[in-house]
Amino acid sequence: xxxxxxxxxxxxxxxxxxxxxxxxxxxxxxxxxxxxxxxxxxxxxxxxxxxxxxxxxxxxxxxxxxxxxxxxxxxxxxxxxxxxxxxxxxxxxxxxxxxxxxxxxxxxxxxxxxxxxxxxxxxxxxxxxxxxxxxxxxxxxxxxxxxxxxxxxxxxxxxxxxxxxxxxxxxxxxxxxxxxxxxxxxxxxxxxxxxxxxxxxxxxxxxxxxxxxxxxxxxxxxxxxxxxxxxxxxxxxxxxxxxxxxxxxxxxxxxxxxxxxxxxxxxxxxxxxxxxxxxxxxxxxxxxxxxxxxxxxxxxxxxxxxxxxxxxxxxxxxxxxxxxxxxxxxxxxxxxxxxxxxxxxxxxxxxxxxxxxxxxxxxxxxxxxxxxxxxxxxxxxxxxxxxxxxxxxxxxxxxxxxxxxxxxxxxxxxxxxxxxxxxxxxxxxxxxxxxxxxxxxxxxxxxxxxxxxxxxxxxxxxxxxxxxxxxxxxxxxxx
Amino acid sequence: xxxxxxxxxxxxxxxxxxxxxxxxxxxxxxxxxxxxxxxxxxxxxxxxxxxxxxxxxxxxxxxxxxxxxxxxxxxxxxxxxxxxxxxxxxxxxxxxxxxxxxxxxxxxxxxxxxxxxxxxxxxxxxxxxxxxxxxxxxxxxx
Numbered sequence: 001x002x003x004x005x006x007x008x009x010x011x012x013x014x015x016x017x018x019x020x021x022x023x024x025x026x027x028x029x030x031x032x033x034x035x036x037x038x039x040x041x042x043x044x045x046x047x048x049x050x051x052x053x054x055x056x057x058x059x060x061x062x063x064x065x066x067x068x069x070x071x072x073x074x075x076x077x078x079x080x081x082x083x084x085x086x087x088x089x090x091x092x093x094x095x096x097x098x099x100x101x102x103x104x105x106x107x108x109x110x111x112x113x114x115x116x117x118x119x120x121x122x123x124x125x126x127x128x129x130x131x132x133x134x135x136x137x138x139x140x141x142x143x144x145x146x147x148x149x150x151x152x153x154x155x156x157x158x159x160x161x162x163x164x165x166x167x168x169x170x171x172x173x174x175x176x177x178x179x180x181x182x183x184x185x186x187x188x189x190x191x192x193x194x195x196x197x198x199x200x201x202x203x204x205x206x207x208x209x210x211x212x213x214x215x216x217x218x219x220x221x222x223x224x225x226x227x228x229x230x231x232x233x234x235x236x237x238x239x240x241x242x243x244x245x246x247x248x249x250x251x252x253x254x255x256x257x258x259x260x261x262x263x264x265x266x267x268x269x270x271x272x273x274x275x276x277x278x279x280x281x282x283x284x285x286x287x288x289x290x291x292x293x294x295x296x297x298x299x300x301x302x303x304x305x306x307x308x309x310x311x312x313x314x315x316x317x318x319x320x321x322x323x324x325x326x327x328x329x330x331x332x333x334x335x336x337x338x339x340x341x342x343x344x345x346x347x348x349x350x351x352x353x354x355x356x357x358x359x360x361x362x363x364x365x366x367x368x369x370x371x372x373x374x375x376x377x378x379x380x381x382x383x384x385x386x387x388x389x390x391x392x393x394x395x396x397x398x399x400x401x402x403x404x405x406x407x408x409x410x411x412x413x414x415x416x417x418x419x420x421x422x423x424x425x426x427x428x429x430x431x432x433x434x435x436x437x438x439x440x441x442x443x444x445x446x447x448x449x450x451x452x453x454x455x456x457x458x459x460x461x462x463x464x465x466x467x468x469x470x471x472x473x474x475x476x477x478x479x
Numbered sequence: 480x481x482x483x484x485x486x487x488x489x490x491x492x493x494x495x496x497x498x499x500x501x502x503x504x505x506x507x508x509x510x511x512x513x514x515x516x517x518x519x520x521x522x523x524x525x526x527x528x529x530x531x532x533x534x535x536x537x538x539x540x541x542x543x544x545x546x547x548x549x550x551x552x553x554x555x556x557x558x559x560x561x562x563x564x565x566x567x568x569x570x571x572x573x574x575x576x577x578x579x580x581x582x583x584x585x586x587x588x589x590x591x592x593x594x595x596x597x598x599x600x601x602x603x604x605x606x607x608x609x610x611x612x613x614x615x616x617x618x619x620x621x
Contacts, residue, residue: 069602093598093620199595254539265601409491
């Protein structure tokens with residue numbers, strides 16, 4: 001499909017409403033990034049999302065947009081609760097895949113000589129890789145508690161403190177979780193994967209704050225130049241995949257499509273008010289809670305590893321959770337549309353919530369500065385901390401980008417990396433990497449991703465989120 | 480594990496991985512699709528103990544049947560840690576198939592995961608007859 005794009009300004013492009021599109025599409029991008037987007041099928045995917053019933057405003061895409069399946073990665077779409085739908089493919093397989101960033105009192109120069117040992121210790125202590133299983137074996141009773149209580153379950157078991165919950169999106173628990181809708185297969189896949197990183201683009205990264213853009217906000221977030229931070233990227237593992245897979249199959253039944261035409265089967269969906277839609281939301285909430293418990297436990301193990309590996313006390317380490325955000329989710333949220341307050345179901349598939357200062361859902365500690373928005377880059381460049389800004393509530397249903405976004409397919413990346421020692425190239429840049437999968441480092445090499453600084457610049461200039469600090473990787477463990 | 484490459488071609492997809500599989504009839508198409516997925520996922524030595532069992536899959540149409548068929552094989556690995564090493568489709572129609580599968584237990588000493596396929600997606604799924612053969616396009620979530 002040939003998609004027409006109209007430039008609105010330097011950071012926004014419009015896909016005019018044509019054919020069966022119910023609303024226009026809106027892409028946040030810049031002149032260079034938009035050219036890469038034209039190369040794949042992600043613009044068609046934005047137009048496809050715009051055809052779904054009950055969609056409100058625009059079918060949106062963030063500057064890290066790339067070709068997904070069904071929805072584009074980097075896609076945001078909000079649906080009316082009465083007329084609209086919920087789409088498992090619009091959330092993604094890895095439900096509540098997300099990031100959490102921890103600050104420490106350590107300075108980079110103090111631990112640089114110990115970095116290799118620290119990365120090796122993290123690699124040993126944090127289960128990663130394909131089908132990785134962890135030290136936790138959940139009984140069915142405990143697994144259902146995880147599915148209902150989320151991060152709070154992990155805190156009750158001694159993984160972290162209640163203070164962490166305040167610094168987690170939605171306090172690390174999504175309401176409406178109902179384990180009775182979960183299949184035996186979901187329970188089976190979840191029972192031994194809690195506290196595991198997984199494979200692909202999931203990682204734990206040791207970083208240093210190397211540039212401050214907004215010192216007042218950096219101070220409010222507890223960030224200072226030269227500081228060591230730890231970033232974790234993981235999700236709901238096999239539990240979430242199984243939930244998505246089963247509901248996609250259920251919703252792909254031909255009778256489901258009777259009232260409207262689906263441009264792509266992966267967009268299979270159910271009306272939010274339907275029994276099927278409600279059951280999916282109840283199962284999705286269970287998976288979201290599993291993911292929050294997972295990241296809470298991964299954080300605890302990262303902390304234990306730092307304490308042991310560096311032989312320091314908790315006081316000396318001073319580790320605190322800065323924030324935890326999810327990337328793949330559908331949430332009922334209040335927004336203002338044409339001057340009226342309405343409840344909408346906002347799908348974010350590879351996008352981050354970005355609440356501006358003063359928003360009622362913010363914890364007190366961030367009420368005046370806005371929500372921390374965590375944007376990981378690829379393992380060879382930088383990650384960013386931004387703060388949610390007011391234009392996000394006006395233009396993007398309180399959303400921002402979620403990362404760099406792939407630009408090369410995995411097979412192209414592997415081909416390009418042939419004959420190269422990616423780990424050595426990274427070591428030359430002062431980044432020590434350990435990876436479980438042989439292909440992972442090649443698939444995830446820096447050239448496979450868009451320039452994260454450009455992605456971040458777009459959301460900053462469009463006013464969706466404001467740059468606070470930049471983080472440089474020193475050590476990475478990949479699945 | 481069959482070390483010979485099945486008849487498939489890779490489809491470039493930015494985030495994930497797709498394949499195009501051809502078969503002279505539907506039975507071969509479904510067999511080669513399953514073998515191709517396993518070929519992409521894992522490499523290994525033959526194990527001493529294999530299990531054999533029958534599997535039936537229902538779909539709403541052939542494309543749906545393909546996603547569900549491959550999904551079952553993937554679940555055997557993800558959920559049961561069993562790797563499919565042999566596939567024989569005993570009957571296939573537009574919405575139903577019967578197969579006999581041979582599996583081995585996943586063993587990190589014997590098997591190496593080359594690529595983790597996390598799901599078989601419905602995105603752009605297609606099963607079509609082209610002149611003298613059948614063809615399917617499948618995109619996997621990695």
